Amino acid sequence: MALNRFGLGARPGDVSAIGSNPHGWVLDQIARLQADPVPGVGDTPGRLHLMDAFSKAKQEADREDAARAAVLDGTAKPGAPAAPPAAAKPRPPILDQPPGKVLENDLARRIDQAVATDWPVSERLAAFWANHFSVTNLRGEIAVTALAYENEAIRPNVFGTFHDMLCATAVHPAMTFYLDAASSVGPDSPWGLKHKRAVNENFAREVMELHTLGVNGGYTQADVQQLALALTGLGLDKAAGESAFYYDRHEPGDRVLLGRKLPADGDQMREAFAILANHPATIRHICRKLAVHFCGDTPPPALLKRLADAWRQGGGALPAVYRALANAPELWVARPLKYRSPQDFVLASGRAFGLHGKGRALLEEMRQLGEMPYGAPAPTGWPDQDSVWLDPGGAVGRVASARRMAALAGPDVDAAGVLPQVVYATANSVTFDVVLAEPNPRNAAALVLVCPEFQRR
Amino acid sequence: MISRRHVLAGLVAAGVPKLGFASMAARPGKLFVLIIMRGAMDGLAAVAPLGDPDYAALRTSLVLGTPAAPGGALKLDERFWLHPALAPVYPLYGRGEMLVVHAVASPYRERSHFDAQNVLESGMAKPGWGGDGWLNRMLSAQHATRVEGIAFTPTLPLVLKGAAPVSNWQPEGGPADIEDAVAHMYRADPVLAATYQAGLTARGVVDVAGRGMPQRRIFPSLAAVAGKTLAAEDGPNMAVLEIGGWDTHVGQGTVKGRLAGALGQLADGVDALHKALGNRWRDTVVVAITEFGRTARPNGTGGTDHGTATAAFLFGGAVAGGRVLADWPGLSAPALYQNRDLAPTTDVRCVLKGVLGEHLGVGQAVLEAKIFPGSASARPVAGLVRA
Numbered sequence: 001m002a003l004n005r006f007g008l009g010a011r012p013g014d015v016s017a018i019g020s021n022p023h024g025w026v027l028d029q030i031a032r033l034q035a036d037p038v039p040g041v042g043d044t045p046g047r048l049h050l051m052d053a054f055s056k057a058k059q060e061a062d063r064e065d066a067a068r069a070a071v072l073d074g075t076a077k078p079g080a081p082a083a084p085p086a087a088a089k090p091r092p093p094i095l096d097q098p099p100g101k102v103l104e105n106d107l108a109r110r111i112d113q114a115v116a117t118d119w120p121v122s123e124r125l126a127a128f129w130a131n132h133f134s135v136t137n138l139r140g141e142i143a144v145t146a147l148a149y150e151n152e153a154i155r156p157n158v159f160g161t162f163h164d165m166l167c168a169t170a171v172h173p174a175m176t177f178y179l180d181a182a183s184s185v186g187p188d189s190p191w192g193l194k195h196k197r198a199v200n201e202n203f204a205r206e207v208m209e210l211h212t213l214g215v216n217g218g219y220t221q222a223d224v225q226q227l228a229l230a231l232t233g234l235g236l237d238k239a240a241g242e243s244a245f246y247y248d249r250h251e252p253g254d255r256v257l258l259g260r261k262l263p264a265d266g267d268q269m270r271e272a273f274a275i276l277a278n279h280p281a282t283i284r285h286i287c288r289k290l291a292v293h294f295c296g297d298t299p300p301p302a303l304l305k306r307l308a309d310a311w312r313q314g315g316g317a318l319p320a321v322y323r324a325l326a327n328a329p330e331l332w333v334a335r336p337l338k339y340r341s342p343q344d345f346v347l348a349s350g351r352a353f354g355l356h357g358k359g360r361a362l363l364e365e366m367r368q369l370g371e372m373p374y375g376a377p378a379p380t381g382w383p384d385q386d387s388v389w390l391d392p393g394g395a396v397g398r399v400a401s402a403r404r405m406a407a408l409a410g411p412d413v414d415a416a417g418v419l420p421q422v423v424y425a426t427a428n429s430v431t432f433d434v435v436l437a438e439p440n441p442r443n444a445a446a447l448v449l450v451c452p453e454f455q456r457r
Numbered sequence: 458m459i460s461r462r463h464v465l466a467g468l469v470a471a472g473v474p475k476l477g478f479a480s481m482a483a484r485p486g487k488l489f490v491l492i493i494m495r496g497a498m499d500g501l502a503a504v505a506p507l508g509d510p511d512y513a514a515l516r517t518s519l520v521l522g523t524p525a526a527p528g529g530a531l532k533l534d535e536r537f538w539l540h541p542a543l544a545p546v547y548p549l550y551g552r553g554e555m556l557v558v559h560a561v562a563s564p565y566r567e568r569s570h571f572d573a574q575n576v577l578e579s580g581m582a583k584p585g586w587g588g589d590g591w592l593n594r595m596l597s598a599q600h601a602t603r604v605e606g607i608a609f610t611p612t613l614p615l616v617l618k619g620a621a622p623v624s625n626w627q628p629e630g631g632p633a634d635i636e637d638a639v640a641h642m643y644r645a646d647p648v649l650a651a652t653y654q655a656g657l658t659a660r661g662v663v664d665v666a667g668r669g670m671p672q673r674r675i676f677p678s679l680a681a682v683a684g685k686t687l688a689a690e691d692g693p694n695m696a697v698l699e700i701g702g703w704d705t706h707v708g709q710g711t712v713k714g715r716l717a718g719a720l721g722q723l724a725d726g727v728d729a730l731h732k733a734l735g736n737r738w739r740d741t742v743v744v745a746i747t748e749f750g751r752t753a754r755p756n757g758t759g760g761t762d763h764g765t766a767t768a769a770f771l772f773g774g775a776v777a778g779g780r781v782l783a784d785w786p787g788l789s790a791p792a793l794y795q796n797r798d799l800a801p802t803t804d805v806r807c808v809l810k811g812v813l814g815e816h817l818g819v820g821q822a823v824l825e826a827k828i829f830p831g832s833a834s835a836r837p838v839a840g841l842v843r844a
Contacts, residue, residue, distance in 0.1 A: 180707050183758040198757030202706040205568070205763070215569045215584075221795070224568075368629060370611030377495065377701050380571055387588070391613035392656030393625035395649065399639055400629050434642050443635050450639055452646040 001424040002026055004457040005294065005331060005338075007120030009348025012421040023326065029121035030322040035155040036119065038110045038147050044173055045241030047144040051099060052241075055140070057092045099140035106147035107373050108359030115350035115362070122158065125322070127343070127373075128293055130154045132286075133169040133211060134381030135178040137374045142177050146374045149174035161316045162286065163277035166211060170273065171243050173236055179203035179379065182243075186232035186251025199251070204228035206379045212276040214285030223258055230255045230268035245269075283311045287321065289384070294325055296337040297385045303330050334424070336456030339386040342369035344457070345398065346405070349449045352422040353409040361408055365401045369394060399450050406445035415444035423453035487775070487816055488687045488740050489695045490730065491592060491616065493577070494723065494747035496703035497570060500767030501753060501799055502716055503543065504557050504781065508536035511788035519755050521711055528712045533557065537781045541712055542720035545728045549772055553779035554738075556771040556841065558808050560783050562749060562801030564835075568763035570704070573748035578616035580806070580829045591828050592695065593619030595813060598823045604658050607686065608697035609679040617697050624659030628672035628682075662692055676700045680726035684733025687741070700726065703747060709760040727772050739774035742816045742842060744809065750799055753788060764798035769808060775816060777843045803838070810837035 002022035003010035006029065018025045041047075070076035114123045130150045137143045153172045157165035169175050176182045184204075185197035192198065204227035208219050233250030236243055255262040260275055262268040276282060287307035291299035307324050314320025325331060340348060346365045349355070355362065366372055371389075376382045383389075406413070416436050423431075431451040438444040448454065505521045506512050507530060513520050521540065522529040530538035531547045537559065539547060549555035565576040565584065572584035580591030593616070596605050601621045608617050608625040617623045636657065643650040666689035667682040676698065683696040702719035709716045723745065731738055750767030766786075771778060784802040786792050794800040806829045813819045813828065814837050825833050 180758055180760075183707060185757055187757070192757075200706055200756045200758040200760070201762050209569055209571075215567075215572055221568065370627070378570060378704075387618070388612055390648070390652055391625055392623075392652050392654075392659055393608075393610075393627050394612060394656075395653040396656035396660055397627065397629050399635065403635070430645055431642050434638050438635070438638060443638075446635060447638055447642070450635075451642050452649050455649065 001332075001334065003120070004336075004348070004424060006124070006326070008114055008117075008124055008344070009120075009351045009457075010422045011351045011354065012418055015421060023332070026121060026326040027323065029119060030125075030159070030319055030326065032119070032122055032159050034160075035122045035126035035158040036113065036117070037151040037155055038106065038113060040109050041106055041147045041151055044145050044148040044152060047102075047148050048141065048173065048238075048241035050094070050097070050102070051140050051144045054094050054097060054099070057094050061091075061095060099143035100137070103137055103143040103146055103374065104360065104363060107363050110147065110150075110373070111347065111350070111359035111362045112357055114347050115354075115359070116356055120351075125158050126150070126155050128290070129158060129165060130373075131376070131381040131384075132289065133165070133175070134376050134379055135174045135374065136376050136379070139177065142174055142374075145172075145174040145177075157318075159319050161277075162282075162311075162318060163273065163316050165318075166277050167270075167273050169211070170207065170269075171234060173241070173243050175203075176234060176236055176243055179206055181231060182235040184228060184232055184234075185249045186229060188253075189232065189249050189251055191246065191249040192232075192251070197249075199225070199228045199232060201225060201228040204231055207231075208276065210380055212285070213279060213281040214288075217279070217281035217285060219258060226255045226257050226262075227272055229253075230257065230262055230272045234269065278311075278316050283308050287311060290321060290325065293384055294337070295328075295331055297387055300330055303328050336424070336453075338457050339390045340455055340457055341382070341384065341389050342366055342371035342394070343373065343382075345369070345449075345455070346401070348422075348454065348457075349402070349405045352418055352448065352454075353405070353413060353445065355405065355408050358408050362405070365405060369397055369401055398455070399446070402446040402449035403442070405449060406442045409442075409445050411441060413441055413445045415441060415448050418445070419448050419451070422448070423451065486740055487694065487818075488734070488737055488742075489812070489817060490683065490687070490741065490743040490773075491695070491697045492723070492726070492743060492745035493574070493614065493616065493697065493699045494703055494719075494745060495570075495574060495699055495701050496747070497573070497749050497751055497763060498703040498719075498747040498767055499705060499709065499716060499751040499761050499764075500559060500561075500747075501750070502709065502711075502761075503540050503720060504533070504559055504768040505530055505538050505540065506536050506559075506785070506788065507538045508534075509785075509788050511792075515753055515788050517755055518759060519709060519711060519761070533781050536785065537783070540717070540720050542717040543724045545721075545724040546772065549727075549731070550779055554772060554774055554776055556776050556778035557781040558769045558771070558783065558803055558838075559781055560766045560786055560799055560802040561746075561769045561805050561808065562766040562803075563805045565749065566765065568749065568765075570748060570763070575615065577746060577748050577805070578614060580616075580809075580832075582831050589619030590614070590616035591809070592616045592697065593621050593623060594828050595817070595819060596621035596623065596695070598819065598827050599817075604655060604662075605693045606695040606697065607659050607663070607683075607693050608699075609683045610697065610699050611674075614697055614699065622655055622658075624655040626656075626659045626663045626682075628674060662686060662689060665689065666692055676722045677725040677729045681729040681733045684730040688734050688737040698726070705751070706756065706760040706762060707758045709755075715760075731772075741773040742775050742812055743770075743772040744812060745770040745772070746805055746808075752797055753793055753799055754797075765794045766799040766801035769805060771808075771812070771841060775842050777840055782838070804832075804835040806832045806835040807838045808841070810835065811839060811841045815839070815842040 006026050149172050153168035180200050181203040184200040185192040187198040205224045209215050229251040233245050235246045254264045262271050310320045310324035435447050528541050563576045564582045565573045575584040578590045579587040581587045604622050604624050606623040613625045663686050666686040686692050705715050746769045751761035751764040756762050786800040810824050
C-alpha cells in the first residue's frame with residue numbers, strides 16, 4: 001500500500017523488499033538532501049544558446065528555401081543573392097533538434113528515471129512541485145528549459161524550504177518566459193520612461209493566487225499591482241542565457257504588500273517573497289494541496305492542522321511536513337484514497353511491467369490521456385482531484401492505453417504473476433478470475449492495468 | 458425511475474452486447490452547443506466598438522484597422538465591428554444566424570481564471586458553491602435518462618458534471634476486445650462501472666456518427682465531430698466544446714497576433730459545426746462564452762490583463778440574430794469598471810436563461826430554483842430565439 005500511496009506504484013519484488021516496515025520505508029524515502037536530477041538535460045544557459053542556434057539555422061534554411069523557390073517560380077528579384085542548391089550544402093544537424101523534440105526527449109528521460117527509480121517518493125514529490133510551480137510549453141524557450149528548470153529550481157529544493165523553492169522558481173528564466181515577468185517594467189523607472197513601458201501583472205497575480213497565498217488568501221487587486229511593481233526589474237540577459245535584475249527597470253518608491261511596507265531602498269523582491277513564503281494563507285494553501293495529493297479530494301481538517309503545525313515548527317522546511325504526512329494515521333488505512341491521475345497511471349503501469357527505456361512511448365500515453373507534463377492549459381498546473389480525472393472519456397481511454405502499454409511489455413508477460421505484486425490486498429477475486437481467465441497474455445496484461453484496484457492508490 | 462446507465466450495466470452484465478442510442482425516448486428536436494472559451498477573451502477586440510467616441514484613445518496600440526482597408530473590421534452596426542479573424546462567421550450575421558451580446562459578465566467580480574470558470578460553469582453566484590454544473594442540472598430537471606450531453610473534451614468539464622447521465626469523448630483508436638471483461642471487473646466498483654459505461658455509450662454513438670472523419674484534437678476538428686454526433690438520428694441533444702488561447706497578456710496583436718489566431722480557430726470551428734449539422738443547424742443554438750473580459754487599456758507588453766465584462770456569441774439557425782445586444786456602458790474613464798475594465802451591464806445568466814427557456818423549453822421556476830439558483834434578479838433576455 002505504501003508503495004502505491006506514497007510512491008509511484010509497486011514493482012514486482014518491491015513488497016517483499018520492504019518487508020514488514022512500510023512506515024520506515026517511507027521515512028527513509030524522505031530522508032534525502034535533494035531529488036535526483038533528470039539526466040542528460042544540461043543547464044539553462046546551454047539550452048537557451050542551443051535554442052538560439054536552432055532559430056538562426058532555421059531562419060537561414062527558410063531564407064534559402066524561399067530564395068530557391070523564387071528562382072524556380074521565376075519571382076526572384078534580379079541581383080538577389082543566389083542560394084546554394086539544396087544538395088550542395090549538408091543540412092545542419094541542429095535543425096533536427098526543434099524545441100518540442102528537445103522537451104520530449106527530456107521528458108522521456110524523466111519518465112525512464114521514474115519507472116526505474118528506487119526513490120519513488122522523491123520522484124513523486126519532485127513532480128508534485130514541478131506541477132505546483134507549473135510552466136507550460138508555450139514557446140521554444142520554455143520547451144528547451146523546462147527540465148533544466150526542474151533540475152535547477154525544483155529538484156534541489158524538494159527536501160529544502162518552501163521559501164528557497166519559491167525564490168528559485170520565480171527568478172528562473174523558464175518562469176520568466178512563461179509568466180511574462182521580463183516584459184513587466186516600472187513605468188516610472190528610467191528605462192520605462194524612456195521606452196514608455198509599463199507593468200504586466202500576470203506574474204504577480206499568479207505568484208499570489210497559485211504559488212503562495214491561494215485564491216482566497218486575503219490579497220486584493222491593489223496587492224497584485226504592488227507586487228507587480230515590486231518585481232519590476234526582473235529580466236533576462238539574452239547573451240548570458242540567464243535571468244538578471246535590471247535596476248533601471250525597477251519602479252522607484254515604497255510598496256505596500258499585504259499591509260507591510262517594502263521600502264524603496266530595500267530589495268523589494270526578496271522582501272516580498274519572504275512575506276509570502278511563510279504567510280499563514282500560504283501554509284494553509286500548500287498543506288491542503290499536499291494533503292489532497294496523498295489522501296484525496298477532501299482531506300480531514302485534523303490532518304491539515306497537523307501539517308500546518310509541522311510547517312511552522314520546521315520554519316518552512318518541507319521534510320517536516322512530509323514526515324507529518326508519513327506519520328498521519330489517516331494515510332495508513334487499507335482502502336484506496338485517490339484515483340490515479342493519467343501520469344500516475346502511466347508511471348505505475350511502467351513500473352508494474354518494467355517498461356524500461358520506453359519513456360518516449362509512455363509520454364505518448366500521458367498525452368493521449370490528457371495530462372502531458374509541462375502541457376497544462378493554465379498556470380494552475382494539472383489539477384489533482386479525483387473529480388477531474390475520473391470521467392467517462394478517461395475510463396474508456398485507459399483501456400486503449402493499457403492495451404498499448406501491455407504490448408510494450410512483450411508477448412511473454414506473466415500478468416497473473418504480476419497482479420498480486422502490484423495491487424494492494426487480495427483484491428476482489430473478480431479481478432483475479434478475470435485476469436486468469438483471459439487466454440491472450442497481452443490482453444491479460446492490459447486487464448491488470450485497467451483493473452479497479454490499479455486505478456486508485 | 459431506472460436510469461439509463463443501470464439498464465446498460467445490467468445488459469452488459471448479462472452478456473448482451475452494448476447498445477447505442479436506438480430505441481430511446483423521442484427527442485425534443487432542439488440542439489444546444491456550449492463553447493467555453495477558456496482564458497478570458499478580449500470582448501473589446503473580438504467585437505470592437507469602433508463607433509464609441511472613447512474607443513481609439515483608450516485602446517491605442519490595439520485599435521483595429523480602418524474598416525475600409527483590406528483585413529479591416531467587419532461592420533455589425535453603427536457602433537460595433539467584428540474582428541476580421543471572425544470573417545468565416547460574418548455571413549451568419551448577415552443571415553440573422555449570429556447574435557452578439559456585449560458588456561456581458563458572470564456574477565463573479567474578482568480576476569482569477571479558475572474561480573471565474575467555476576462560476577461560469579457551476580451557474581452559482583460564487584466560486585466553489587456547487588460541485589455540479591448548470592447544464593447537467595438542466596438535464597436532470599428534464600429527467601434525462603440517457604446520455605443527452607457529451608463534452609468533446611479530454612476531461613469532463615464542470616458545466617456537465619452532476620447526477621444526469623453525461624459523457625465525454627476524445628479521439629483515440631484501437632480495438633476494444635476486452636470491454637466485456639473490463640465491465641465485469643468494474644461491477645464491484647459502482648463509480649467506475651457507471652463512468653465506464655457512460656464512456657462506452659458516448660464512444661458508440663460518436664464513432665458511428667463521425668465515421669470516416671479526421672479525428673484530431675484541434676477545435677475545428679472536434680467541432681465537426683460534435684456536429685455529426687448531434688445530427689445523428691439517435692444522437693444526444695447537447696454538446697460542450699472548449700477552446701483556449703485567449704489569455705493574451707503579451708503580443709495580443711490586432712489583425713494578426715495571438716488573439717487573431719484564437720478567433721480564427723473559433724470561427725473555423727463554428728463553420729465546421731454548421732456544415733456537420735447539415736439541416737439540423739436550423740434547430741440549433743450555439744452559445745460561446747468566456748469567464749471574463751480583459752483590461753480596456755493595453756498593458757505594458759502589447760497585451761491585456763484580466764478584466765471584467767466581455768462579449769458572448771450566439772450562433773445557429775434557431776437564433777434570432779443579425780444584431781448586437783448591448784446596454785452599452787461606454788468607454789469613458791468614469792464609465793469603466795474600477796477605471797480599468799469594460800463595465801458589465803448584462804449578466805451572462807440572463808442570456809443563458811433566455812436560451813434555455815425559449816429554445817429548450819425549460820420553465821422559469823425551474824431555471825431559478827434549480828439551474829441558476831439565486832438568479833431571480835437576472836431576468837432572462839427574451840427574443841434570443843426565432844419564434
